[in-house]
Amino acid sequence: MESLESQKEEIRGAAKKTAAKSTWRELAESILIALVLAFVIRFFLFQPFYIPSASMEPTLRPLDRIIVSKINYWFHPPAHSDIIVFKFPVDPSRDFVKRVIGVGGDTVEVRNNQLIRNGEVVAEPYLAPLQMKNFGPVKVPEGQYFVMGDNRNFSDDSRYWGFVPDENVIGKAVLLYWPIDRIQVVKGV
Known part of the structure; x- marks a missing residue:
């Protein structure tokens, strides 16, 4: 037992x-x-990003935090008005966030404080009233993008350093998640 x-x-x-x-x-x-x-998720699908400057005001403010979708452009290229994050062409160790103004084949210019794309004035209701220097016209090469900040007077953008190659695009800004009182989906026009 x-x-x-x-x-x-x-x-x-x-x-x-x-x-x-x-x-x-x-x-x-x-x-x-x-x-x-x-x-x-972090390296292939989504990435957090913070806004370091005032170049995208009033849409995005300094120190805002956004989520960038890396998968959106697997299926289609960036489109007019998309807010994208990309590797700065002059120094790829830095990431920038700007709005897509022109895609391959577009002709872009600024005249009399108006953005003109392919000969037509582009409505930009998201901009505060501003004074812009005349620029262009320039033709955007295929596979590249012309980008500008929403705070046009204080934005280091394609008017100064040229186009963004497609391979530099990291993703599309999709969600503003900080500060909490400003949580919202980031939209183009």
Whole structure:
């Protein structure tokens, strides 16, 4: 009888050890899966980005935080009015955020404080009244973008350093998430 009891005790002890190992293994697997998902989301799907300057006011303000979707442009290229984040062509170690004004084949100019694309005045209701220097016309090469900040008088943009190549585009600004009182979907026009 004693041997039967001792066998039962051995089985219970082994079951407890197995349960402890299973708990630790499940915890380790859960952490590993969470890390892999975080890596995939951060580096392949979405990326947080903060606004470092006033070049996109009034749409985006300094120190705003946005989510940039890297998947939007897997299916179609950036379009007029999209707000994009891209690697600065002059110094790819820096990221910029600007609005797409012209795409490949467009002719862009600024005349009499109005943006003109392909010979037509572009309505820009998101802009505050401003005074812009005349610029252009310039033709946007295929596979490149002409971008400008919404705060046109204080924006370092395509008027000064040229076009953004397609391969420099990181993604589309889709959500303003900070500060909390300004949470909103980021839209073009």
